[in-house]
Amino acid sequence: MSKTYVKLNLGKFKQATEKARLELAKIIVQDTKQFVPHEKGKLEKATIVNNGRRIIYSTPYARFLWHGKLMLAPNGSSWAKRGEKKHVVNKDLKFNQSVNPYAGKYWFLQAKDKYLDKWAKDFKSLI
Numbered sequence: 579m580s581k582t583y584v585k586l587n588l589g590k591f592k593q594a595t596e597k598a599r600l601e602l603a604k605i606i607v608q609d610t611k612q613f614v615p616h617e618k619g620k621l622e623k624a625t626i627v628n629n630g631r632r633i634i635y636s637t638p639y640a641r642f643l644w645h646g647k648l649m650l651a652p653n654g655s656s657w658a659k660r661g662e663k664k665h666v667v668n669k670d671l672k673f674n675q676s677v678n679p680y681a682g683k684y685w686f687l688q689a690k691d692k693y694l695d696k697w698a699k700d701f702k703s704l705i
Contacts, residue, residue, distance in 0.1 A: 597704075600629065602704060606689070610633075642666070643671070645666065646684070
């Protein structure tokens with residue numbers, strides 16, 4: 579019995595999917611904006627798309643906005659000194675929705691619930 583080997587060159591496919599992933603990440607950022615907390619827009623402006631593999635909200639306060647809980651310094655203040663570690667308390671944050679109508683905690687998860695099917699179609703059309 580003889581065997582036949584086929585060498586696959588997936589270079590162009592890999593290139594196409596990498597480009598599609600980066601474009602999809604940009605679409606996800608746009609679709610997610612309406613859910614992102616917005617006071618002065620710094621969180622939105624600090625959004626980084628890292629090679630289409632990660633979307634990073636790069637601000638010191640992104641973590642506590644993500645969880646939607648108040649975080650306090652050891653002295654009970656919402657302001658912490660440099661190097662001071664805050665702790666979460668059981669008090670929900672209230673989000674201003676005058677700019678982004680659906681702003682709130684876990685903004686990506688909210689967007690994913692609404693747009694996942696659209697994102698799948700977008701990715702398919704980008705490849």
